[in-house]
Amino acid sequence: MELDIYQVDAFAEEVFSGNPAAVIPLFEWLSDGLMQRIAQECGQSETAFFVRRGEYFELRWFTPDYEIDLCGHATLASAHVLYEFLDYTDPVVVFETKSGRLFVDRENGLYSMDFPAWSVRPIQVTERVAQALGARPDELFMGERDMMAVFGSEEQVRALKPDFRLVSKLDGLCMICTAPGLDHDFVSRTFVAITGLPEDPVTGSAHCTLVPFWAERLGKSALRARQVSARGGVLICENLGSRVKIAGHAVTFMKGTITL
Known part of the structure; x- marks a missing residue:
């Protein structure tokens, strides 16, 4: 065949x-x-x-x-x-x-x-999460599939050096780390230790969670995002309520x- x-x-x-x-x-x-x-x-x-x-x-x-x-x-x-x-x-x-x-x-x-839009609920920032990421996020949320950590700056997200052994023990499929962007509305990185590929270069599905969150926080429906992995990628997004455009x-x- x-x-x-x-x-x-x-x-x-x-x-x-x-x-x-x-x-x-x-x-x-x-x-x-x-x-x-x-x-x-x-x-x-x-x-x-x-x-x-x-x-x-x-x-x-x-x-x-x-x-x-x-x-x-x-x-x-x-x-x-x-x-x-x-x-x-x-x-x-x-x-x-x-x-x-x-x-x-x-x-x-x-x-x-x-794609579908996914909601999040706030949860407590724990020492377990801080140790896994190597830095303490300002806020932590649990989504419909993934956990999301919010930081204050793009530099913090870029500088993260997570312990993937600890990340793999956290709840959710992915650990999304995000912050306001310098040249984009927001930036992110996505860690998925259980796949054997610790950091996903650009994660479209993570933006089912990210787009509604940042649309509400920034008060705008059209968003330009960048995933700041080593390979990197730009995503042009729009919040449509129950759906998102990516x-x-x-x-x-x-x-x-x-x-x-």
């Missing part, structure tokens, strides 16, 4: 930046075990698989360790593959996923994703064939 594979840098305007994802189009689903082994072999934070079902596409995402319920950068990368390599011409791509229907459109090379560019790093 041979399968086409693409590696795409999402939320990037040039290669070696943004967040890389592997994308594998399928005619029919492979077994879960085989897709998991392919994701392990690819070694990216997420490998996306999709199957066309008439006017929409079923989409699933696998980390090297397990299947995940929502991934922004691999969704953007999947849309990029459809438009750039598979002759897709409709104005919107509809993906059916574990998080419901997701919509992606493209205009002037910018991919815009329609937009960015994508570039192809590699295309090839998997032989099974």
Whole structure:
């Protein structure tokens, strides 16, 4: 069996930046075990698989360790593959996923994703969190999936040197660290110790939490964000109430064939 594979840098305007994802189009689903082994072999934070079902596409995402319920950068990368390599011409791509229907459109090379908005509730800043992050945040929140630590400045977020062993013991899938930005409305970093890839370069799904939070705090619906990981990436966001728009560019790093 041979399968086409693409590696795409999402939320990037040039290669070696943004967040890389592997994308594998399928005619029919492979077994879960085989897709998991392919994701392990690819070694990216997420490998996306999709199957066309008439006017929409079923989409699933696998980390090297397990299947995940929502991934922004691999969704953007999947849309990029459809438009750039598979002759897709409709104005919107509809993906059916574990998080419901997701919509992606493209205009002037910018991919815009329609994702759910996630709320947060304040929780106490604990010594456990401070030790895990190597710094004490000003505020701490628990979201619908992730924990979020808020700092006073971009410099503090950039300077974080977390203990990933301790981060892996915190609640939530991801630990999002965020602050007001110097040249952007807000900045963030996302730590996901349980995936074996301690820091996610650019995390679209984290912005399901970040965008509603900063929209309310800053009193504006249109936001420009930057994830300040080593690779880095810019996200153009909009708060729509129960939904958020998360937009960015994508570039192809590699295309090839998997032989099974």
